[in-house]
Amino acid sequence: MTTLVREFTKGLWDEIPLFRIVLGLCPALAVTTSLENGLGMGLSATFVLICSNGLISALRNIIPDEVRVACYIVVIAAFVVCVEMVTKAYFFALSESLGIFIPLIVVNCIILGRAEAFARKNGVLASLADGLGMGLGFTLALVIVGTIREFLGAGTLGLIFGDTVFLSRPFGFLQQAPGAFLTLGLLLGAMNLLGKLGKKEA
Amino acid sequence: MKNSIRMVVVLSLISLLSGLALGGLHGLTYERAQNNILKFKKIPAVADIYEVMAGKLPPAEREAIEEGLLAEKRFVDVGEKQPVLFFVIRKEGEPFAVALENYGAGFGGELGVMIGFEIESGNLLGVGITTMSETPGIGTKVRDESFLKQFHAMGKGTVFKVKKDGGGIDAISGATISSRAVAQGIELAEGFYTTHREAILAAIDVVPGGAQ
Numbered sequence: 001m002t003t004l005v006r007e008f009t010k011g012l013w014d015e016i017p018l019f020r021i022v023l024g025l026c027p028a029l030a031v032t033t034s035l036e037n038g039l040g041m042g043l044s045a046t047f048v049l050i051c052s053n054g055l056i057s058a059l060r061n062i063i064p065d066e067v068r069v070a071c072y073i074v075v076i077a078a079f080v081v082c083v084e085m086v087t088k089a090y091f092f093a094l095s096e097s098l099g100i101f102i103p104l105i106v107v108n109c110i111i112l113g114r115a116e117a118f119a120r121k122n123g124v125l126a127s128l129a130d131g132l133g134m135g136l137g138f139t140l141a142l143v144i145v146g147t148i149r150e151f152l153g154a155g156t157l158g159l160i161f162g163d164t165v166f167l168s169r170p171f172g173f174l175q176q177a178p179g180a181f182l183t184l185g186l187l188l189g190a191m192n193l194l195g196k197l198g199k200k201e202a
Numbered sequence: 203m204k205n206s207i208r209m210v211v212v213l214s215l216i217s218l219l220s221g222l223a224l225g226g227l228h229g230l231t232y233e234r235a236q237n238n239i240l241k242f243k244k245i246p247a248v249a250d251i252y253e254v255m256a257g258k259l260p261p262a263e264r265e266a267i268e269e270g271l272l273a274e275k276r277f278v279d280v281g282e283k284q285p286v287l288f289f290v291i292r293k294e295g296e297p298f299a300v301a302l303e304n305y306g307a308g309f310g311g312e313l314g315v316m317i318g319f320e321i322e323s324g325n326l327l328g329v330g331i332t333t334m335s336e337t338p339g340i341g342t343k344v345r346d347e348s349f350l351k352q353f354h355a356m357g358k359g360t361v362f363k364v365k366k367d368g369g370g371i372d373a374i375s376g377a378t379i380s381s382r383a384v385a386q387g388i389e390l391a392e393g394f395y396t397t398h399r400e401a402i403l404a405a406i407d408v409v410p411g412g413a414q
């Protein structure tokens with residue numbers, strides 16, 4: 001049980017995808033113009049990650065080593081297309097704002113990375129826990145970046161406060177790609193600083 | 203040898219099962235997704251064209267118009283694979299224009315254009331953009347009022363090509379391909395409308411007359 005918890009929590013801090021492993025940058029930078037987009041993208045990726053981790057782990061003794069990556073891609077792509085079809089039918093606005101980045105979850109390094117590095121060597125439960133942790137860690141990171149960029153860049157937080165405008169003259173630059181890099185860089189720095197301080201105390 | 207057979211079998215089975223599952227899900231979600239496209243893409247484009255005729259509407263009124271346009275959905279069967287969808291735009295209750303959609307090849311795939319034709323004159327009433335996956339901030343400018351307003355009441359004799367290609371449409375600088383896609387969509391729709399005008403008008407019980 002403790003190992004399961006451990007597999008789950010490592011994704012939230014020690015190996016939090018965006019900030020520690022620095023994987024999955026492309027969607028992270030592109031869609032985090034708002035809290036809502038970040039959350040939607042994170043949850044979509046989490047769903048795919050949990051499902052693909054679980055299934056790949058369940059099939060790990062059946063899939064021959066030589067074609068494993070091809071099998072992983074098929075499994076991952078199938079789940080991604082599921083997400084795409086469901087968002088188009090039930091969350092149309094979200095699918096419009098995420099656009100091409102939903103299909104692109106297929107090539108999100110985190111997902112293939114977890115399949116290759118974790119799911120194929122571990123049991124189903126551990127893989128599910130790993131997927132959930134990593135997915136939520138990714139979501140958390142996207143939500144943080146999205147919140148900062150939306151609040152400072154557009155002056156709103158549409159998901160929670162509707163049309164309320166907090167800043168009348170927002171830093172529009174944060175909504176652009178360079179703003180994404182800046183936000184991410186500062187967050188990485190802050191995380192490293194926190195990590196260092198934590199170590200000194202311990 | 204045995205090993206390679208296993209490779210083929212496992213990969214094929216996984217692909218087959220994934221394909222079947224996706225096919226099933228597609229069947230379950232397709233209709234809803236199409237409805238979303240109708241409601242959030244096509245209808246607003248028709249409403250844009252309606253506003254060319256009636257002037258800009260306040261949000262509440264526009265909502266009512268969009269609701270009403272949903273009921274003005276018609277189909278005309280001209281022997282293509284599927285009956286072709288179009289919308290009737292009414293002025294004081296009488297059919298004033300019909301709007302139909304066509305597609306051009308944009309930078310990021312198909313670009314959907316909704317074109318309104320005035321029934322009486324055959325001229326364009328206006329143009330709205332439905333679905334597209336153009337580059338944000340560049341190709342998506344074809345949605346801008348400043349680009350679309352050139353089509354208001356554009357004569358049916360216009361060559362529906364961008365000026366670079368010898369036509370009468372002002373392209374957006376930096377977004378020639380997207381502008382061209384819009385022109386292509388209009389050209390195709392114009393061709394369709396001219397060819398099938400009578401069938402379309404018969405479908406809404408208008409006796410074809412006026413300028414051909």
